[in-house]
Amino acid sequence: xxxxxxxxxxxxxxxxxxxxxxxxxxxxxxxxxxxxxxxxxxxxxxxxxxxxxxxxxxxxxxxxxxxxxxxxxxxxxxxxxxxxxxxxxxxxxxxxxxxxxxxxxxxxxxxxxxxxxxxxxxxxxxxxxxxxxx
Amino acid sequence: xxxxxxxxxxxxxxxxxxxxxxxxxxxxxxxxxxxxxxxxxxxxxxxxxxxxxxxxxxxxxxxxxxxxxxxxxxxxxxxxxxxxxxxxxxxxxxxxxxxxxxxxxxxxxxxxxxxxxxxxxxxxxxxxxxxxxxxxxxxxxxxxxxxxxxxxxxxxxxxxxxx
Numbered sequence: 001x002x003x004x005x006x007x008x009x010x011x012x013x014x015x016x017x018x019x020x021x022x023x024x025x026x027x028x029x030x031x032x033x034x035x036x037x038x039x040x041x042x043x044x045x046x047x048x049x050x051x052x053x054x055x056x057x058x059x060x061x062x063x064x065x066x067x068x069x070x071x072x073x074x075x076x077x078x079x080x081x082x083x084x085x086x087x088x089x090x091x092x093x094x095x096x097x098x099x100x101x102x103x104x105x106x107x108x109x110x111x112x113x114x115x116x117x118x119x120x121x122x123x124x125x126x127x128x129x130x131x132x133x134x
Numbered sequence: 135x136x137x138x139x140x141x142x143x144x145x146x147x148x149x150x151x152x153x154x155x156x157x158x159x160x161x162x163x164x165x166x167x168x169x170x171x172x173x174x175x176x177x178x179x180x181x182x183x184x185x186x187x188x189x190x191x192x193x194x195x196x197x198x199x200x201x202x203x204x205x206x207x208x209x210x211x212x213x214x215x216x217x218x219x220x221x222x223x224x225x226x227x228x229x230x231x232x233x234x235x236x237x238x239x240x241x242x243x244x245x246x247x248x249x250x251x252x253x254x255x256x257x258x259x260x261x262x263x264x265x266x267x268x269x270x271x272x273x274x275x276x277x278x279x280x281x282x283x284x285x286x287x288x289x290x291x292x293x294x295x296x297x
Contacts, residue, residue: 005284008291012256015234016225020148024166025141031174032140 150257151194153223157246158198162221172197188264240290248283251276
């Protein structure tokens, strides 16, 4: 830039914009304080609610019976293979115990059922629903 | 302490922010209202952004545009375009009042997009890249607008003011 534009720039830099008023300072102080105090009240309530919700979700996820598995037929060996592990939860184990079975036998029965049900299906993915032993 | 920190921020940037807001709100008091709202918004999100000063100016721009939308009709009716030029942009200083007035008048003559760049660069202390981010333009465009603005000011300002 030329010397003249540099001089203009210096002129501009020499000017001071009007200071903010006391009204703005006071208004801002009141508004920020109001928001801060509101946050102080709501933070523990929100935190507690979130923690409780997370605990409920985790508990439901753990106790909910999960009896489905994905089974695919292995075309090379001409037999169904279990793609995802059999996932039985504590609720299902308690059903199994009530029926006089061990959790391990429940898993084995599930895998057997899957193999039987899938025998006619060749090279396809299938979703096998699990039925309660009771 | 938190309260001291916002006071520091306001002390350092407040006058530049109000000057920037006055592009949309010609009255100083309206511009201060805009800055207040923008500052509250900025204070909430300041820790999540990389360039807080640029973010602060961007908040002012957004709030100013919102303000303009909601009050434009009313302002036009009430003020009729008069009176908005009465309030000075800069601190009055006794011996330099003529110079200040001439520069203010020249600044007001600038197209809005050039005036924005000058205000953000000179009184906001921002880089062209930051200015470009706030105004949603390429940084080369910001630099060229700045250059055009200075050339226009040089042409408009009386010779004695430049000395």
